[in-house]
Each structure stands twice: as structure tokens, then as C-alpha cells.
Amino acid sequence: MADDTKAMHLRKALDDNDRKHPLLAIGAVNALAAHVAAEAGFDALWVSGLEVSAASGLPDANVLGPRDLSDVVASLGRVTDLPVIVDIDNAGGSGRTAERFAYDLMRAGAAAVCVEDSAYPKCNSFAVHRAQTLADRDLLCEQVGRIRKVVGDGLxxxxxxxxxxxxxxxxxAIARAEAYAEAGADAVLIHSKDAAGEQARAIGRAWSHGVPLVSVPTAFPDLSAAELGEAGFRLCIYANQLSRAALAGMRAAARQFRRGGSFRSTVAGSLAEVGDLMRVGEPEALSCL
Amino acid sequence: MADDTKAMHLRKALDDNDRKHPLLAIGAVNALAAHVAAEAGFDALWVSGLEVSAASGLPDANVLGPRDLSDVVASLGRVTDLPVIVDIDNAGGSGRTAERFAYDLMRAGAAAVCVEDSAYPKCNSFAVHRAQTLADRDLLCEQVGRIRKVVGDGLxxxxxxxxxxxxxxxxxAIARAEAYAEAGADAVLIHSKDAAGEQARAIGRAWSHGVPLVSVPTAFPDLSAAELGEAGFRLCIYANQLSRAALAGMRAAARQFRRGGSFRSTVAGSLAEVGDLMRVGEPEALSCL
Amino acid sequence: MADDTKAMHLRKALDDNDRKHPLLAIGAVNALAAHVAAEAGFDALWVSGLEVSAASGLPDANVLGPRDLSDVVASLGRVTDLPVIVDIDNAGGSGRTAERFAYDLMRAGAAAVCVEDSAYPKCNSFAVHRAQTLADRDLLCEQVGRIRKVVGDGLxxxxxxxxxxxxxxxxxAIARAEAYAEAGADAVLIHSKDAAGEQARAIGRAWSHGVPLVSVPTAFPDLSAAELGEAGFRLCIYANQLSRAALAGMRAAARQFRRGGSFRSTVAGSLAEVGDLMRVGEPEALSCL
Amino acid sequence: MADDTKAMHLRKALDDNDRKHPLLAIGAVNALAAHVAAEAGFDALWVSGLEVSAASGLPDANVLGPRDLSDVVASLGRVTDLPVIVDIDNAGGSGRTAERFAYDLMRAGAAAVCVEDSAYPKCNSFAVHRAQTLADRDLLCEQVGRIRKVVGDGLxxxxxxxxxxxxxxxxxAIARAEAYAEAGADAVLIHSKDAAGEQARAIGRAWSHGVPLVSVPTAFPDLSAAELGEAGFRLCIYANQLSRAALAGMRAAARQFRRGGSFRSTVAGSLAEVGDLMRVGEPEALSCL
Incomplete structure (x- = not known):
């Protein structure tokens, strides 16, 4: 599927008022995760700044560049046709850096980018070891406009x-989101860390602009996708759960090994088969193990 | 720690006849896995052709190039000082390609490379959907010699x-391994897919050359590291268990989500914390979640 | 311009029987060369295995991988919309490697790939320090078929x-070229090193199959593009002249510096302005120098 | 030569008070340029932000990331052992980005990095289409300290x-340079755009701190290296002359082609031989052309 077709389909799905259930996207940091996401029926993939930073051994603090993200997008596209939405943080904090992010990611096969108004250098939204500060509203408007100019409808x-x-x-928050929609954004995301989810519901009630609303419910996991849909969200992004599941699974296996001195059968229950791993990159592969 | 120092330390540890227990290496496909490996006390990391192929959405069939592997090595080096051993398969099947693999990976911070005598294009050792064929013995001898010339003692x-x-x-098998040792290899690995592990023990008995023996017990997981040590192996490489654990962990989480419509607390038992993920790339990070 | 549109335009231009003059492509190893090519009115860019190998410090011997080439394509696409034709040599000598080359290069924005039947590992066509050998005809047919399956009309x-x-x-030679056309190639290139150009003319006379003929006149520079057009070629690729001009230009400047101890005005005649360099990546840039 | 050895040698050469002539570094954007620089006897290579931006088709405005620069360093290292000094601009404008630049470039084989106090996002020093602004002095001091901590004496x-x-x-300017030296810099560069070169001489007279002075005489080309040495500079960096010579050389060749319709012999005087190009990446190569 040509990539601009992917963007077109995603835009159409977001704009479809007849959908009852929100679209579901999940963070995928490599083709293994994309394979799992596709198996499980997700509608889209999310390339998360936090997940890619962690996988690269880097702080989630504007240290990733377009090439780090492009490589991930290319890997995902080899195993699934799901549209890929890329978290480009504040896109390097300038108009010119935003242009490169957008161009490079469209090239790599992304269907969407998500750009935010954190001040450069950014800090993870849930971090408490540094302060959260906002960039000028006009900067994000400028960045959205420049991205639009570079990619047309391609993202x-x-x-x-x-x-x-x-x-x-x-x-x-609402005023900022409206300004970004006016500047050319196809959808807006008002991020929240209210664990009760009340703030998320309030966002849904407060939003009256036509462009669709997106939610990243990391902080309020008890709100189900259906409930978020009722609250007015058209797309729910599960930003980092697969990496957290991978981390937990790897830790458990390593612990069992250290205890028993082998990855023998008793441990093996928690490991996928070698053949399963081979089939991620080559669906027809067969293993003798 | 300078990289040639890492190679030196690894060489010394492999050559140390007083060690009772073999060195333990585990496959790490990104910094997340390296973080788990370091936590669990492994002695070294392995960059596996199969794991990196799967993570990249590619078949394990000589499709990876030096840059794919170098990027992984760079990521691992950001979170741990453990020596990294890179599986370069048949190094592209020629002397000149072997030179590039060796140069690029030394640059990227690897402590070791592992090069094999499968015929180009290779096929995964456990694959049964294509035939396994061997390259000329002389080709691997030439490749080992060229690598040695490019890297000196640096790998x-x-x-x-x-x-x-x-x-x-x-x-x-023994004659090939001896020829490779004579050509300049620091250690040899005679691969086996005998699930009972008898062949592994037989390798240990048959090997009388001075250079140390390495084992990759994927096919015979019931032999413990201690037993492999008694059988004569100085280094055991657990080549793909962490990716298989990650795959199993991600699948379980995705299934639970599809069942319940959220990653809420009941599911969360199987997920590491957001703060855990943040600390992979930034040890001092603190999360409000 | 969307990338599959570029492939479509290039295919149409190649198939246009009313064109009198052949299309002209020139090798561009980076955005600087692409800028020059666009200024000079060339119709397309060529990403040459020899030029990219030299720029990377590597022998022209199947040492380049898809990522080396993709990075070049991405750079060219930032400064011009000209269609980019990528020399992928024998595409790594297998069907699976050909799939990756094609997928990655389509992603990077290429309009075309050129794949050849040299035996893996290849040797530069004009090299005399190693022998030239051919791969099986069936292998290239298989590779062309697999590429077609991966990219559709996208390349x-x-x-x-x-x-x-x-x-x-x-x-x-003709029989091989016909077989490749039958296997799905859009155009064929029968390479020649006859300095007199007689062989090139003979190729034109001998070719009766419908798909268009391409020429790379490195060895017979005295045949003009117009003459090649009359001889039956629809596309002439000047594969490495810009790198050779750059090499000559840099050498002359370095020599002058060594003689005079500065790059002062007398030397400066042979240097482009600083502002010229700035405007390659930022057309609106102005310099105070 | 191990990379930390390169840094050591470069530091020693910079600190050597008995040298009469300054060290000479020249910008090299790829292995072709590095080959010319080594032939011509330069002492070091410079990886220029402007040159790499132009070659990548990007504005010189903090759009390059560590991977863009690392790839260049790796290419240079394949053809020469000359120490490579990398222009990392303001290193992304934060302490954490500076850490990544330094780590990645040390990995890639650089001997030195040059970090500056332009405000993020930077603007080329000679650009007049945007304003030049300075970052806080303390930020660069912090960046120098963090780089030092990450690389030790390795750069x-x-x-x-x-x-x-x-x-x-x-x-x-002097106070800033002194603060940076106190923060751990091994050498300082006080940039000037005074075309007469008087300001450069004044810098030499005003500098009394022990760490060596570096000059980039782009704006004052009439001052020879010997004169810069007498003025107190220990290292002269010719930042972009080779790219400017390449640009001029390529343009001349393209013009001649457009005029005559071929790159025939009369043109060929301005082109290096095909064999010359082959020998950049493979010194023993021989061509039949």
C-alpha cells in the first residue's frame, strides 16, 4: 500500500462519525512488537519517544533524532501494513527541525506524526525529576504549518x-489545541496525567472544535477504550505497554535462569518458540526446535 | 572503558584456566534487553543474527548488514559496560565484506565478533525450510585472517x-574448528542441534586444541551452564531467550487487553512500571506514575 | 511529488517513442552533486555503486548495503524532485537480499533500481585486478520477479x-537481456567496455524486444548522447563523472594551498562561494562572505 | 591505531610548544575528500556542520544529529588514520544532547569534538538572513563538563x-573562552568574520591562558597558515574549501557536458580517472579505462 494511501485511510477513519469504537493504536518499538500488535488486531502502531529512547539507551529528553525514528518505522513496515503514527516530541524545537522530522518520517513510510508544545529540551510528561515547561503557542503553530507545507496530505x-x-x-489547554487545529493539525491530543481519568472526561466535554480528539491513557489505565470512546475520543494510543510487558517478561526469564542455571523446559513455558521468532521476519519459516 | 580494553578483558577471561564456571552471555537486541542482562549478572552480551533480523522484520538469511548490527552495539554500550559479542553470520560470504563487518563493529564498540562457515546466503541453523550448506573451509580461514589484520587485538x-x-x-567439525584456530581465531564454536546434548558433550571430549570452546545451547536447554562448563566449554551463549521472553510477555499483555478493553490494574501485574522504562536510558529518572 | 508518481513518470518517459533525445541521468553521491545535476538540467539522478563505495571508503565489491544507498537517496530527495535510479549491483546475490534492497529503496524515495547479473561477490565492471564472472541467468530472473512482487509499480x-x-x-547478452525483460524488467542495460563505442551501436542494432534500452557510456565517452539516442538508447547514465570532477577539483585546490600556504583570492577562483554551499540545503540563505 | 591513541596524539601535538608551524586540518565530507586531504599532507580532518548539512541537503541550523556526523567519521576512518575533529555546533543545545554527541562520535572513531556557544537553534556564523545569538555561558561550561565526564581523555x-x-x-569573547578552558576544554576557538584578519591577530595577542588557540580562517583567507602560527594559533582549520572546490569542479564539468553533449576527451582533462575513483576505497584496484 502506498504510504500516502495509508495517511488517507487513517484520516478517513479518524473523521468517520459513524464509528462507535475508537481506533486503537499501540506502541511498537521494533518488528517483534509490531507483529504482536498486528496479531492482536490493533488498528495502528505508535512509535513512542519514550520507548525508542529506552530501547536506544537514551534519556527521553530530545536526544532522539529523525534517523532513530525512521529506522523504527522502516522495521515496522516490513511486517505489517498498519498505519504508523510517530511521536516526534517537540520536533527538535524549531521550524527547520520539524521540516526534517516530517520529511524523513514520511519517506520512511509513516502515516502520521504527533508534534507537541513542550519546551525544548523536553522532559517526559510523567517525569518528576525535571520541570515541565511549555513552548510558545506560536512555535507549535509554525511547526504544524511547516510540516503541512512539506508533506501535503502525505501525513x-x-x-x-x-x-x-x-x-x-x-x-x-483547549485554546492551545484549537490554535493548533486552526494551524492545520488533523487531530489534537490534550495530554493528561490525572490517574482518576476525570480530567480525560472533562477534555471530551470541553472540546467542541470539529477535529478529532486523541487520548494517551497511560496515567489512567482504568478507563477502557469503550469508555474513552463515549467520552469523545476517536483514537486511543497505548503508548508504552508492550515495552513494559517485554521488560517484565525478560526480567522473569532472566531471574528463572539465574535460579536454575538453564532455560530448560520448566522455564520454557514463559518463552515463545524459536520458530515463532523466525517467523516474525519470514512468515514461511519452519524450525526443527 | 576503552573498547580494546574490553576485548582484552574478554580474551583474558576466556583463557583463564582457573575459572570454574563458564562465562555467561545472553542475546540483547536493544538497550532494554541489555539492561535486564546487566541486572541479572550476565558476563557478556550477544548480538544475535536471528534476534536482530526478527526485530528488523527481516528473514535470518544474510539480509542484515554491518550498519544494522552496529546500531545495536551502540545502543547496548549506552547502558552497560559488558563486553558485546556480535554474531556476524558468514560475514557476507567474502573477505572484503568480512573486513567491513569487523571494522564497523570494532568502531561501534564491540568486544568480539563470531564468524561462521555457512555458505552465502546463509540459512538459520534450525531452519528446515531451506537446506544447510557449508562454505569452503579456506574461505573462513581467509576471513579470519583478514579480520585479524583489520582489527589487530581490538576484537x-x-x-x-x-x-x-x-x-x-x-x-x-573438529578439523574445521582447528583450521580456524590456526588461522587466528581466539575461540571456536562447534554448533549442534542435538536436543539431548550428547553431541555437545562429545564436542567437549573431542576438542584437544588449546583455544577455548564456546557453546550456544539453544537446542539443548536442559544442559545447565555448570554442566556445559564441566563438559569443557568456557563460554555459554544464550542466543535468543530474551527476545522469546519478550515476545511471550507482549503477547500475553495484548491478549489481556483485547479481553478486557484496557491495561488496567489487573493486567498491570504483567507490566513493568513506566518509571522502570524511563530509567533504562536515564538511571536517575523518577516518574509520577 | 509522491514517490510512486515519480516511478510512473519515469516509466512513461522511457516508453515514450516520440522522444527524440534520450533521457539523461547523472551520478550524484550527495546533495551537492544533486544540486549541480538539477542546475544543469539533467532528467534523472543515478546512485552509483562505485561512487557511493568510494565516498564511503569501501571497495566496489558488494560491500555496500541497502542502508548506505538509502541514506544517499534521502539526501538527494531533499534538494530536487528528479527521479532517482539506484544501482543495487547484484542486489546481494540472493532473492531475499533483493527484496530488502527494493523495499528499503522504495521507502527512501527512489524511482528505480538497476539490478545486474554479476556473480556475488561482484567486482567493478572495469576492474582488471579480479575476474568478472556471471551469475546464473535464472537468479537474476528470480530477483527481478521478487522485486516486482515487493514494489508493484512503485519502482x-x-x-x-x-x-x-x-x-x-x-x-x-541479448538472450539474457530478453530473459530479464520477460521476467518483468521495465528496461534493460547491456553493459559494454568497448572504448570505440562500436559494441554500443551493435547492441542498439541487435535489440528488437519492446522494452527500452539503457546505456552507461563510461568506457566510450566520445559517443554523444544524441548519437546514443540514434543508436537506439532511451536513457544515458553518466555514472561517475561528477565524482571524478569533484576529485579533480579538490586535488587542484589542495595542491594550490600546499604551494601557497593559504586559500587566498588567487586560489579562490577555483572555489565556489560559502554562500553557494549554504544554499544547497537552504535556498534562501545569504552569506556575509 | 586505537581511537583514544588518536586523541592522545592530537592533544600532544596541540600542546607541543616547540612546533613552529600550526597543525593544519581540512574539512572532509566523505572518503573522497579524506583521500585528497591525506594525499596533500594535512595533519587532521574536520567534519564541518556546514559541509555535512549541504551534502545532506539540509540547512546549517541544528538539523544534523549525531548519526549524520558519525556516519561521516566512519567513512573517513576507512581511508586514513588522520585524527578527525568533529564540529558538533552547540551539541543540540542541552547537556543530555551533548552527552549523546560525544559518546556517539567517540564510538565512531573521532579524535576530537568542537562545541560552541551559539543559541539553539543555531544559525551559520556567516549567515545574514537570521540573527546570531549566544547561549548562556554556563550552558557551554555544563556541556563541556558533561562531555568530559562521558569521554574522559578519549576525545x-x-x-x-x-x-x-x-x-x-x-x-x-576572551572571558567566555577562558571559562570554557576552565570547564575542561583542551583548546579554544574564538571565531571571527573580520575579512582583514586584524581581529584574528588581536585574538592571538589577547589570549594569555595556557590552552592552545584554534583558528578557522574562512572569512580571512589571505592570512596564511604561517602567519596564523605567528599570531599564536596552534591549529588552523580550513572548514569548507574542499566542498567548495568540489562544487566548482562539478559545475564546470556539467556545463561542459551540456555544451558538447558528452564527457569526451576534451572534457576529460577536468575529470579524475575511473581508476582513481576505484582506488579511494581499494588502494590496489586497477581499471581497464
């Missing part, structure tokens, strides 16, 4: 505001 | 024979 | 035979 | 101030 552009994360009130 | 060179995998007898 | 596929380079006769 | 650290470029006076 869905999601604009994300960190206003609530940084302690601003709902009116400010 | 430990492990030479691996696929003779037993391809159906040759033990005498042939 | 123009040029198949190149090294038959004449390897000392085979014209009938063999 | 020579050159700190560059853009104070004079941004319109500050000499006292401010």
Missing part, C-alpha cells in the same frame, strides 16, 4: 498540548 | 563451524 | 547484464 | 565561542 498531523501536564488550566 | 574473534548442523561428522 | 526496474564485460558474445 | 574537546560573530567585544 496525518496530530498536535499535542502538554498544557495540563505543565499545570495550566483546561481553558488554556 | 576477540570467535570462529564457528556449522559442520554438524549441515550433517557432517565430528571429525570434520 | 521502475532496470535489469543489467554484464555478459559482454565477462567476455560472452552478443547473442548471449 | 580532545575544543570549545568555540561565537561571541565576536554575535557582535560582542573582545573582552567578552
Amino acid at each position: 496525518v498531523v496530530v498536535a499535542r498540548t502538554e498544557a495540563l501536564i505543565a499545570g495550566e488550566d483546561m481553558a488554556t | 576477540v574473534v570467535v570462529a564457528r563451524t556449522e559442520a554438524l548442523i549441515a550433517g557432517e561428522d565430528m571429525a570434520t | 521502475v526496474v532496470v535489469a543489467r547484464t554484464e555478459a559482454l564485460i565477462a567476455g560472452e558474445d552478443m547473442a548471449t | 580532545v574537546v575544543v570549545a568555540r565561542t561565537e561571541a565576536l560573530i554575535a557582535g560582542e567585544d573582545m573582552a567578552t
Whole structure:
């Protein structure tokens, strides 16, 4: 499927008012995760700044560049046709860096990018060891406009505001999101860390602009996708759960090995087969193990 | 720690006749896996052709190039000082390709490379959907010699024979391994797919050359590291268990999500914390989640 | 311009029987060369195995991988919309490696790939320090078929035979080229090193199959593009002249510096302005120098 | 030669008070340029932000990342052992980005990095289409300290101030340079765009701190290396002359082709031989052309 077709399909699905259930995207840091996501029936993949940073051994602090993300997109595209939405953080904090991110990621086969208004250098939304600060609203508007100019309709552009994360009130968050929609974003994401999920519901009630709403419910996992759909969200992004599951699974296996001195059968229950691993990159592969 | 120092330390540890227990290496496909390996006390990391192929969405069939592997090595080196041993398969099947693999991987910070005598294009040792064939013995000798010339003592060179995998007898396997040692390899690996582990023990008995023996017990997981040590192996490489654990862990989490519509607390038992993920690339990170 | 559109335009231009003059492509190893090519009015860019190998410090001997070439394609696409034809040599000598080359290069924005029947590992067509040998005809047919399956119409596929380079006769060369056309190639290139250009004319006369003929006149520079057009070629590729001009230009400047101890005005005649360099990546840039 | 050895040699050469002539470094954007630089007897290579940006088709405005630069360093190292000094601009404008630049470039084989105090996002020193602004002095001090911590003695650290470029006076420039030296820089570079070269001489007179002075005489080409040496500079960096010579050479060749319709012999005087190009990556290569 040509890539601009992917963007077109994703835009259409986001804009489809007849959908009852939100689209479901899940973070995939490599083809293994993409394979799992496709098996499980997700609608889209998310390339997460936090997940790719962790996989690269880097802090989630604007240290990733377009090539780090492009490589991930290329890997995902080899095993599934699912549209890929790329978290480009604040896109390097300038208009010119935003242009490169957008061009490179469209090239790599992404269907969408998500750009946010954290101040450069950014800090993970849930980090408490550094302060959260916002960039000028106009900077993100400029970045959205420049991205649009570079990619045309070739990418869905999601604009994300960190206003609530940084302690601003709902009116400010809504005003920022509206400005980004006016600047050309196809969808908006008002990020929240309210664990109760009340803030998420409030965002849904407060949003009256036509462009679709996106949610990343990392902080409020008890709200189900269906509930988020009822609250007004058209796309739910599960940003880092697969990496967290992988981390937990690898830790458990390593612990068992250290205890028993082998990965023998009793351990093997928690390991996928060698053939399963081979089939991620070559579906017709058969293993003698 | 400078990289040639890592090669030196690894060479010394392999040559140390007083060690009772073999060195333990485990496959790590990204910094997440390296983080788990370091936590669990492994002695070294292995960059596996199969694991990196799967993570890249590619068949394990000589499709990976030096840059794919170098990027992994760079990521691992950001989170741990453990020596990294890189599986370069048949190094592209020629002397010149072997030179590039060795140069690029030394640059990237590897402590060792493992090069094998499968015929180009290779096929995974455990695959049964294509035939296993061997390259000329002289080709691997030439490759080992060229690698040595390019890297000096900057990399430990492990030479691996696929003779037993391809159906040759033990005498042939031993003769190949000896030729590779004479050509300049620092250690040899005679690969086996005998699930009972008897062949592994027989390798240990048949090997009388001075250079150390390496084992990759994927096919015979019931032999413990201690037993492999008694059988004569100085280094045991657990080549793909962490990716298989990650795959199993991600699948379980995805299944639970599909069943319940959320990654809520009941599911969360199987997920590492967001803060855990943040700390892979930034040890001092703190999360509000 | 979407990339499959570029392939479509290039295919149409190649198939256009009303064109009087052949299309002109020139090798561009980076955006600087692409900028020059666009200024000078060339119709397409060529990413040359020899030029990229030299720029990477590598022998022209199947040491380049898809990522080396993809990076070049991405750079060219940032400064011009000209269609990019990528020399993928023998595509790694197997069907699976050919699939990766094709997928990765389509992703990177190429309009075409050129794949040839040299035996893996290849040797530069004009090299005399190693022998030229041919791969099985069936292997290239398989590779062309697999590439076609992976990319659909997303890439123009040029198949190149090294038959004449390897000392085979014209009938063999024509038969190979026909087989490749039947296997799905959009155009064929029968390479020649006859300095007089007689062989090139003979190829034109001997070719009666419908798919268009391509020429790389490195060895017979005295035949003009117009003459090649009259001889039946629809596309002329000037494979490495810009790198050779760059090499000559840099050498002259370095020599002048060593003689005079500065790059002062007398030397500067042979240097482009700093502002010229700035404008390659940023057309609106202005310099104070 | 191990890479930390390269840094050691470069540091020693910079600190050698008995040298009469300054060390000479020249910008090399790929192995072709490095080959020319080595032939011509330069002492070191410079990886220029402007040159690499232009070759990548990007504005010189903090759009390059560590991987863009690392790839260049790896290519240079394949054809020469000359120490490579990498221009990392303001290293991404934060401490964490500086850490990644330094780690990645040391890995890639660099001997030195040069980090500057332009405000993020930077603007080329000679650009007049955007304003030049300075970062806080403390930020560069922090970056130098963090780089030092990551690389130890594995890289020579050159700190560059853009104070004079941004319109500050000499006292401010000197004070900044001294602060950077105190923060751990091995050498300092006070950039100047005074075409007469008077400012360069004034810098030499005003500098009394022990760490060596570096000059980039792009704007004052009439001052010879010997004169810069007398003025107190220990290292002269010719930052972009080879790319400018390549650009001029390629343009001339393309023009001649457009005029005559071929690259025939009359043109060929301005082209290096095909065999010359082959020998950049394979010194023993022989061509039949």
C-alpha cells in the first residue's frame, strides 16, 4: 500500500462519525512488537519517544533524532501494513527541525506524526525529576504549518498540548489545541496525567472544535477504550505497554535462569518458540526446535 | 572503558584456566534487553543474527548488514559496560565484506565478533525450510585472517563451524574448528542441534586444541551452564531467550487487553512500571506514575 | 511529488517513442552533486555503486548495503524532485537480499533500481585486478520477479547484464537481456567496455524486444548522447563523472594551498562561494562572505 | 591505531610548544575528500556542520544529529588514520544532547569534538538572513563538563565561542573562552568574520591562558597558515574549501557536458580517472579505462 494511501485511510477513519469504537493504536518499538500488535488486531502502531529512547539507551529528553525514528518505522513496515503514527516530541524545537522530522518520517513510510508544545529540551510528561515547561503557542503553530507545507496530505498531523501536564488550566489547554487545529493539525491530543481519568472526561466535554480528539491513557489505565470512546475520543494510543510487558517478561526469564542455571523446559513455558521468532521476519519459516 | 580494553578483558577471561564456571552471555537486541542482562549478572552480551533480523522484520538469511548490527552495539554500550559479542553470520560470504563487518563493529564498540562457515546466503541453523550448506573451509580461514589484520587485538574473534548442523561428522567439525584456530581465531564454536546434548558433550571430549570452546545451547536447554562448563566449554551463549521472553510477555499483555478493553490494574501485574522504562536510558529518572 | 508518481513518470518517459533525445541521468553521491545535476538540467539522478563505495571508503565489491544507498537517496530527495535510479549491483546475490534492497529503496524515495547479473561477490565492471564472472541467468530472473512482487509499480526496474564485460558474445547478452525483460524488467542495460563505442551501436542494432534500452557510456565517452539516442538508447547514465570532477577539483585546490600556504583570492577562483554551499540545503540563505 | 591513541596524539601535538608551524586540518565530507586531504599532507580532518548539512541537503541550523556526523567519521576512518575533529555546533543545545554527541562520535572513531556557544537553534556564523545569538555561558561550561565526564581523555574537546560573530567585544569573547578552558576544554576557538584578519591577530595577542588557540580562517583567507602560527594559533582549520572546490569542479564539468553533449576527451582533462575513483576505497584496484 502506498504510504500516502495509508495517511488517507487513517484520516478517513479518524473523521468517520459513524464509528462507535475508537481506533486503537499501540506502541511498537521494533518488528517483534509490531507483529504482536498486528496479531492482536490493533488498528495502528505508535512509535513512542519514550520507548525508542529506552530501547536506544537514551534519556527521553530530545536526544532522539529523525534517523532513530525512521529506522523504527522502516522495521515496522516490513511486517505489517498498519498505519504508523510517530511521536516526534517537540520536533527538535524549531521550524527547520520539524521540516526534517516530517520529511524523513514520511519517506520512511509513516502515516502520521504527533508534534507537541513542550519546551525544548523536553522532559517526559510523567517525569518528576525535571520541570515541565511549555513552548510558545506560536512555535507549535509554525511547526504544524511547516510540516503541512512539506508533506501535503502525505501525513496525518496530530498536535499535542502538554498544557495540563505543565499545570495550566483546561481553558488554556483547549485554546492551545484549537490554535493548533486552526494551524492545520488533523487531530489534537490534550495530554493528561490525572490517574482518576476525570480530567480525560472533562477534555471530551470541553472540546467542541470539529477535529478529532486523541487520548494517551497511560496515567489512567482504568478507563477502557469503550469508555474513552463515549467520552469523545476517536483514537486511543497505548503508548508504552508492550515495552513494559517485554521488560517484565525478560526480567522473569532472566531471574528463572539465574535460579536454575538453564532455560530448560520448566522455564520454557514463559518463552515463545524459536520458530515463532523466525517467523516474525519470514512468515514461511519452519524450525526443527 | 576503552573498547580494546574490553576485548582484552574478554580474551583474558576466556583463557583463564582457573575459572570454574563458564562465562555467561545472553542475546540483547536493544538497550532494554541489555539492561535486564546487566541486572541479572550476565558476563557478556550477544548480538544475535536471528534476534536482530526478527526485530528488523527481516528473514535470518544474510539480509542484515554491518550498519544494522552496529546500531545495536551502540545502543547496548549506552547502558552497560559488558563486553558485546556480535554474531556476524558468514560475514557476507567474502573477505572484503568480512573486513567491513569487523571494522564497523570494532568502531561501534564491540568486544568480539563470531564468524561462521555457512555458505552465502546463509540459512538459520534450525531452519528446515531451506537446506544447510557449508562454505569452503579456506574461505573462513581467509576471513579470519583478514579480520585479524583489520582489527589487530581490538576484537576477540570467535570462529564457528556449522559442520554438524549441515550433517557432517565430528571429525570434520573438529578439523574445521582447528583450521580456524590456526588461522587466528581466539575461540571456536562447534554448533549442534542435538536436543539431548550428547553431541555437545562429545564436542567437549573431542576438542584437544588449546583455544577455548564456546557453546550456544539453544537446542539443548536442559544442559545447565555448570554442566556445559564441566563438559569443557568456557563460554555459554544464550542466543535468543530474551527476545522469546519478550515476545511471550507482549503477547500475553495484548491478549489481556483485547479481553478486557484496557491495561488496567489487573493486567498491570504483567507490566513493568513506566518509571522502570524511563530509567533504562536515564538511571536517575523518577516518574509520577 | 509522491514517490510512486515519480516511478510512473519515469516509466512513461522511457516508453515514450516520440522522444527524440534520450533521457539523461547523472551520478550524484550527495546533495551537492544533486544540486549541480538539477542546475544543469539533467532528467534523472543515478546512485552509483562505485561512487557511493568510494565516498564511503569501501571497495566496489558488494560491500555496500541497502542502508548506505538509502541514506544517499534521502539526501538527494531533499534538494530536487528528479527521479532517482539506484544501482543495487547484484542486489546481494540472493532473492531475499533483493527484496530488502527494493523495499528499503522504495521507502527512501527512489524511482528505480538497476539490478545486474554479476556473480556475488561482484567486482567493478572495469576492474582488471579480479575476474568478472556471471551469475546464473535464472537468479537474476528470480530477483527481478521478487522485486516486482515487493514494489508493484512503485519502482521502475532496470535489469543489467554484464555478459559482454565477462567476455560472452552478443547473442548471449541479448538472450539474457530478453530473459530479464520477460521476467518483468521495465528496461534493460547491456553493459559494454568497448572504448570505440562500436559494441554500443551493435547492441542498439541487435535489440528488437519492446522494452527500452539503457546505456552507461563510461568506457566510450566520445559517443554523444544524441548519437546514443540514434543508436537506439532511451536513457544515458553518466555514472561517475561528477565524482571524478569533484576529485579533480579538490586535488587542484589542495595542491594550490600546499604551494601557497593559504586559500587566498588567487586560489579562490577555483572555489565556489560559502554562500553557494549554504544554499544547497537552504535556498534562501545569504552569506556575509 | 586505537581511537583514544588518536586523541592522545592530537592533544600532544596541540600542546607541543616547540612546533613552529600550526597543525593544519581540512574539512572532509566523505572518503573522497579524506583521500585528497591525506594525499596533500594535512595533519587532521574536520567534519564541518556546514559541509555535512549541504551534502545532506539540509540547512546549517541544528538539523544534523549525531548519526549524520558519525556516519561521516566512519567513512573517513576507512581511508586514513588522520585524527578527525568533529564540529558538533552547540551539541543540540542541552547537556543530555551533548552527552549523546560525544559518546556517539567517540564510538565512531573521532579524535576530537568542537562545541560552541551559539543559541539553539543555531544559525551559520556567516549567515545574514537570521540573527546570531549566544547561549548562556554556563550552558557551554555544563556541556563541556558533561562531555568530559562521558569521554574522559578519549576525545580532545575544543570549545568555540561565537561571541565576536554575535557582535560582542573582545573582552567578552576572551572571558567566555577562558571559562570554557576552565570547564575542561583542551583548546579554544574564538571565531571571527573580520575579512582583514586584524581581529584574528588581536585574538592571538589577547589570549594569555595556557590552552592552545584554534583558528578557522574562512572569512580571512589571505592570512596564511604561517602567519596564523605567528599570531599564536596552534591549529588552523580550513572548514569548507574542499566542498567548495568540489562544487566548482562539478559545475564546470556539467556545463561542459551540456555544451558538447558528452564527457569526451576534451572534457576529460577536468575529470579524475575511473581508476582513481576505484582506488579511494581499494588502494590496489586497477581499471581497464
